[in-house]
Amino acid sequence: MPEPVTAVLEPEALDALIAALRTRGYRVVGPTVREGAIVYEDLDSAADLPVGWTDEQEPGSYRLRRRDDAARFGYAVGPHSWKQYLLPSRLRLWRARRDGEGFDIEPNEDEHAPLAFVGVRGCELRAIAVQDRVLMGGSYVDPDYASRREGAFIVAVDCFEPAGTCFCVSMGTGPRVEGDYDLALSEVLDGEHRFLARAGSARGAELLAALPHRAAEPDDRAAADAAVASAAARMGRSLEAGDLRDLLARNLEHPRWEEVAARCLTCGNCTMVCPTCFCTSVEDASDLAGAEVERVRLWETCFSVDHSYLHGGSVRRSGRSRYRQWLTHKFGTWHDQFDSSGCVGCGRCITWCPVGIDVTEELTAIRASDGATIEVVQA
Numbered sequence: 001m002p003e004p005v006t007a008v009l010e011p012e013a014l015d016a017l018i019a020a021l022r023t024r025g026y027r028v029v030g031p032t033v034r035e036g037a038i039v040y041e042d043l044d045s046a047a048d049l050p051v052g053w054t055d056e057q058e059p060g061s062y063r064l065r066r067r068d069d070a071a072r073f074g075y076a077v078g079p080h081s082w083k084q085y086l087l088p089s090r091l092r093l094w095r096a097r098r099d100g101e102g103f104d105i106e107p108n109e110d111e112h113a114p115l116a117f118v119g120v121r122g123c124e125l126r127a128i129a130v131q132d133r134v135l136m137g138g139s140y141v142d143p144d145y146a147s148r149r150e151g152a153f154i155v156a157v158d159c160f161e162p163a164g165t166c167f168c169v170s171m172g173t174g175p176r177v178e179g180d181y182d183l184a185l186s187e188v189l190d191g192e193h194r195f196l197a198r199a200g201s202a203r204g205a206e207l208l209a210a211l212p213h214r215a216a217e218p219d220d221r222a223a224a225d226a227a228v229a230s231a232a233a234r235m236g237r238s239l240e241a242g243d244l245r246d247l248l249a250r251n252l253e254h255p256r257w258e259e260v261a262a263r264c265l266t267c268g269n270c271t272m273v274c275p276t277c278f279c280t281s282v283e284d285a286s287d288l289a290g291a292e293v294e295r296v297r298l299w300e301t302c303f304s305v306d307h308s309y310l311h312g313g314s315v316r317r318s319g320r321s322r323y324r325q326w327l328t329h330k331f332g333t334w335h336d337q338f339d340s341s342g343c344v345g346c347g348r349c350i351t352w353c354p355v356g357i358d359v360t361e362e363l364t365a366i367r368a369s370d371g372a373t374i375e376v377v378q379a
Contacts, residue, residue, distance in 0.1 A: 004184075004198040004199055004200060005198065005199040005204075005205045005208060006196060006197065006198045006199075006216040006221070007196075007197050007208055007211075007213035007214065007215060007216055008194050008195065008196055008197070008213060008214050008215070008216050008217075008220050009185070009194065009195040009197050009211060009212070009213050010193075010194060010195075010212070011046075011070070011072065011193055011194070011195070012046075012212075013195070013211050013212050013213065014046035014049070014072060014195075015045055015046040015047075016211050016212060017046075017118075017155070017183075017207070017211055018030075018043055018044075018045055018046055018118065019045070020207055020210055020211065021116040021118075021153060021155075021207075024207075025113060025114060026113065026114050026115065026116035026153055027042065027112070027113040027114070027115055027116065028042065028043045028116045028118060029041065029042055029043065029082075029085060029115060029116065029117055029118065030043045030048070030049065030117065030118035030119045030155075031049060031050050031073070031075070031078070031118075031119045032048045032049065032050060033050045033053055033064065036064060037055075037062065037064065037078045037079055038050050038053065038055060038064070038075050038077075038078040039078050039079065039080045040078075040080040040081075040082065040084070040085070040117075040119075043118060046072070049072045049073075049119075050072070050073075050074075050075060051070055051071070051072055052066060052067050052069065052070050052071065052074075053065075053066065053067065053074070053075060054066075054067045054071075054074045054075045054161055055075045055076055055078065055163060056163070056164070057076060057163035057164050057165045057166075057236070057347065057350075057351045058164045058165065058236075058351070058356075059165065059350050059351070059353065059356030059357070059358050060350075060351070060352075060353055060354060060355060060356030061351065061356070062078075062079075062351050062352070069189055069193070070193065071161075071187060071189055071193075072187060073119055073157045073160075073161075073185075073187050074160070074161050074187070074189075075161060075163075076121075076159065076161060076162055076163035076165075076166055076347070077121060077123070077124065077163070077346050077347075077348060079273050079348065079351075079352055080273075081124065081127065081273065081274070081275035081346075081348070082117055082120065082124055082127075082128060082275065083127070083131065083275050083276075083277075083278075085115055085117075085148065086115075086128070086131065086145055086148045086149055086152075087131065087135070087142075087145055087278060087280075087299075088144075089298065089299045090296055090297070090298055090299075091108070091144060091296065091297045092108050092294055092295070092296050092297075093107075093108050093282070093294075093295045093296060093297055094106060094107050094108055094294065094295050095292065095293070095294040095295075096292070096293050096294070097291060097292050098290070098291045098292070103293075108144070112147075112148065114151045114152065114153070115148060115151075115152040115153070116152070116153040116154075116155065117152065117153070117154050117155065118155040119155065119156075119157050120154055120155065120156040120157065120177075120181065121156070121157060121159050121168075121174060121175075121177070121346075122156070122158065122159060122168060122173055122174030122175055122176055122177045122178060122179075123159075123166075123168040123171070123173040123174045123275075123344040123345055123346040124275055124344070124346065125154065125156055125173075125177055125178075125179045125180070125181060126171075126173040126174075126178075126179060126344045127275035127276045127344045127346070128149075128154075128275075129179055129180065130276045130338065130340060130342065130344070131145070131275075131276060131278055132149065133338050133339075133340070134278050134338055135149075135278065136149065137338075153182050153183075153203070153204075154180070154181040154182050154183070154200075155181070155182065155183045155184075155185065156177040156181040156183070156184040156185070156200075157177065157184070157185045157186070157187065158175060158176050158177050158184065158185070158186040158187070158224065158227070158228050158231075159174055159175035159176075159228070159231050160175070160186075160187060160189075160227040160228065160230065160231045161231065162175060162231050162234055162235050162236060163236055163347055163351070164236035164237075164347075165236050165237055165347030165348075165350040165351045165358075166235050166236050166237060166345065166346065166347045167235055167236070167237035167238055167239050167345040167347060167360055168235070168344065168345035168346065169232050169235050169238070169345070170235070170237070170238050170239040170240070170241050170345055170360075171239070171241055171341060171343055171344055171345035172241075173344045173345055174231075174344075174345070175228050175231040175232055176228045176232075180200070181200040181201070181204070182199070182200055182201045182203055182204035182207070183197060183198070183199055183200065183204040183207060183208060184197070184198050184200060185197050186198075186224035186227065186228065187227070188220070188223045188224055188227060189227075190223050194220070196216055196220050196221060196223075196224040197211075197213065236347065237345075237347060237350070237358070237360045238360065239345070239359075239360045239363060239364070240364070240367065241331075241341065241343075244331040244332060244341070244363065245331070245332040245333070245335045245336075247363075247366065247367060247370060248327070248328045248331060248332040248366070249328075249332060250370065251366050251370060252324070252328070254366050254369070256362060256365050256366050256369075257320045257321075257323065257324045258320055260320075260323055260357060260362055261318065261319040261320035261323055263355045263357060264319050264323050264355070264357060265354060265355060266303040266304075266319045266322055266323070267303065267354060268301030268303040268304060269349075269352050269353060269354060270303075270326070270348075270349035270352070270353055270357075271299075271301040271302065271303060271326065272299065272301065273348040273349060273351075273352045274330075274348060274349055275344065275346060275348070276330075276342050276343070276344060277301075277342075279299070279300040279301065279302060279307065280297050280298060280299060280300050281297070281298055281300040281306075281307075282295060282296070282297055282298075283295070283296055283298060302316075302322060302325050302326050302329070303319075303322050303323070303326065305317065305322075307322075308322075308325075327359065327362065327363075329342065330342040330343050330359075331343055331359075331363065343359070
């Protein structure tokens with residue numbers, strides 16, 4: 001495999017990068033600071049990036065603080081994932097209006113500009129790949145997801161500042177960006193603030209050539225590699241992940257499920273912030289006059305009682321059974337369905353859990369007593 005095209009960009013070149021993407025007709029989305037968090041929104045220029053900001057994350061805790069430099073990507077990840085743009089939380093599927101004795105049906109014809117994502121981390125890039133397999137890789141392709149995903153321009157960024165809840169090294173998803181991207185940036189802060197840029201596609205190489213840059217030297221590559229290696233050594237969490245599918249299958253009646261259920265609020269926050277969760281539901285609504293009706297698709301969570309509703313009632317009535325379903329699917333049976341883990345180690349579910357439940361702690365606890373005699377507890 002040939003070496004990717006590389007170059008060095010000055011921080012000011014990010015303005016040219018965003019402008020070039022907008023000129024090419026892309027809707028440019030990236031990180032920005034809003035209401036005390038780093039979230040993904042439309043970018044007009046590089047000034048919208050979280051310049052000089054970082055985040056401090058622990059179970060159930062997220063705080064922004066100022067850095068002592070002008071890093072553009074000196075944070076981990078916030079509550080948003082790119083899923084909100086590829087698989088929107090609310091999507092109208094069709095609408096019907098009464099016309100005399102019948103109805104006129106209007107299918108969803110959502111026109112949207114091609115997307116350009118700026119600042120995609122290695123774990124997030126892997127999450128997009130997971131959703132690609134789920135929503136485009138099987139016999140039934142989600143047409144709306146495919147229309148948003150196909151043609152999307154990905155500007156990925158190597159991580160050099162992991163959070164206290166990150167465990168991407170354990171899941172093999174970061175901190176270095178690997179996978180399907182157009183352009184990858186590695187921010188270097190060793191006295192000379194710069195970005196090592198590498199093209200991952202023909203259109204990425206074309207865009208890189210159009211930006212103000214200089215040739216990359218061995219010292220530039222070494223500094224970028226050192227930043228990534230430092231991040232890998234400072235992960236906030238770790239997890240022995242190799243055999244989780246079989247471990248969980250052996251421990252479906254483990255007492256730990258009852259212990260975690262005593263704390264879990266079944267609020268579904270973990271599924272909402274997760275970049276790979278893909279469950280949705282469909283709802284119909286009409287106006288009071290009965291003249292108009294629409295069907296919408298909404299994000300759903302396996303923590304809701306209705307998610308497992310069959311004729312006569314819910315299959316998973318207890319919080320214990322719903323938490324077990326989420327964790328065993330995410331880390332276990334996802335392998336059977338999609339040939340990969342459903343977790344990318346971003347740590348969002350730990351940070352944004354109101355009671356600070358830590359999946360790495362729960363899985364480690366189950367492993368610690370694997371094979372022990374346990375009392376069977378009914379769901």
